[in-house]
Amino acid sequence: MFFKQLFDPASSTLTYLIADDSNHEAVLIDPVTEQVERDVRLLREHGLALKYTLETHVHADHVTAAHALKQATGAQTAVCRDCNAQGYDRLLKDGDVILFGHEEILTIATPGHTPGSVSYLWRDRVFTGDTLLIGGCGRTDFQNGSAEALWTSITEKLFALDEQILVYPAHDYKGRRVSSIGEEKRFNARVAGKTREEFLSVMKNLNLPMPARIHEAVPANLEGGAGQPAVASALAQPKVAVQSVSAKQLAEALRAPGVHLLDVRTPEEFEAIRIAGAVNVPLDRLDPAALLARMDANDPVYVVCQTGTRSQFAAAELRAAGFRRVVHVDGGTNAWTVAGLPVARGPASA
Ligand SMILES: N[C@@H](CCC(=O)N[C@@H](CS)C(=O)NCC(=O)O)C(=O)O
Ligand SMILES: [Fe+2]
Structure with missing residues (x-):
């Protein structure tokens, strides 16, 4: 809780x-x-x-x-x-x-x-x-x-x-x-x-x-508090539709070259168990503009978390920042693990 x-x-x-x-x-x-x-x-x-x-x-x-x-x-x-x-x-x-x-x-x-x-x-x-x-x-x-x-x-x-x-x-x-x-x-x-x-x-x-x-x-x-000042746009959740794939579809997609898989969970969760090949970008440190400066807006980006809630949030932010091919993973790392797909554990550098 x-x-x-x-x-x-x-x-x-x-x-x-x-x-x-x-x-x-x-x-x-x-x-x-x-x-x-x-x-x-x-x-x-x-x-x-x-x-x-x-x-x-x-x-x-x-x-x-x-x-x-x-x-x-x-x-x-x-x-x-x-x-x-x-x-x-x-x-x-x-x-x-x-x-x-x-x-x-x-x-x-x-x-x-x-x-x-x-x-x-x-x-x-x-x-x-x-x-x-x-x-x-x-x-x-x-x-x-x-x-x-x-x-x-x-x-x-x-x-x-x-x-x-x-x-x-x-x-x-x-x-x-x-x-x-x-x-x-x-x-x-x-x-x-x-x-x-x-x-x-x-x-x-x-x-x-x-x-x-x-x-x-x-x-x-x-009136429900209507008419109050809006939240600064940088903090508000962007209202952008996000598509999802299943864990199996992700496994297929990862076979292609140049696919990015961002895991937006905490470093502790990431160390405990993660999808092999994922890169950890915790949600509270996600900076879509900085990522866009390093990557191409057309790069395929998959976003994953533990169950599929945080990844939707992150994927919407990436879409709103200009990434065109962002998808999040339904059921997250849980679904991947249950499907028996390959995982990694321990520090990312190991
Ligand atoms: N001083 C406060 C008002 C405090 C007040 O009246 N609070 C209400 C709650 S909306 C109350 O029931 N207070 C009970 C009490 O002070 O015993 C203000 O100006 O906003
Ligand atoms: Fe009151």
Whole structure:
């Protein structure tokens, strides 16, 4: 598994990047538009293909990067249907499962902070948005919030989870990063040891100032974050169709002279096992323009990785840079090995 917690200091928003190790499909929970270049760079550095952006709710304090990420990576965007938002690809409801690679995320409706607030349960952790914060909870005095609904969501839905489950909220304003269901049951200042009436009274008397960007953020997020600046083109995934061949077809092709086979996995993966004759160009160091300066645009170039995800990404970049005969290998080194074709192991110079 791949898991990274990210932070936007201006809005104190915590964004989460989760990916499947085996095929490199990823999701981002609550991405922030000002951080979109950071996120796209991370995806690229780790060779990840973004499958979904997931909102925990329509945020009032920052604009989502959903639309910008969709433009840059082809990801699908998702939000709960009870947010009554437009411009998202998928409208989620309680119980919906989000699949990426071999991983799955369960959508749990946790209304209260907003009617469309959800939490996402993945493995041993739950992403609670602003429903349950560390030591606190989201406010309920705007966006049709309901303290009654929030009490039920926290005490009956989230607190029904195993106490060991880790709690990852959408914000923390005091530098805290993770808690657990057990800790929140025992120590949450607004809920622990409180009756429902006490909670409702606390929520009624918070008297917080409105988020500074609420009038910009809510309308933008109700449209999926459309209209935000695009990601710098050098980082965005080029939208170029890429053709593929099977491992067997590659074996045939490699018999011809002048064929290049680029393996875009990490040096560690390359050393462990590789297709005989492959050259290692890790995806995070791929520089299509520099390659084009050394090679001919008409050279046949085959691109391979472990399973066929990163190679599509790399092949699209090579095509966009001007290489005319770029093909990627379906199923990658896995498919080649399963087909019993010749492999090499150890340092490339050996
Ligand atoms: N000061 C922040 C707003 C903080 C805020 O109101 N956050 C909301 C989440 S959107 C909240 O529910 N806060 C709960 C709390 O502060 O107890 C800003 O101007 O953006
Ligand atoms: Fe919020």
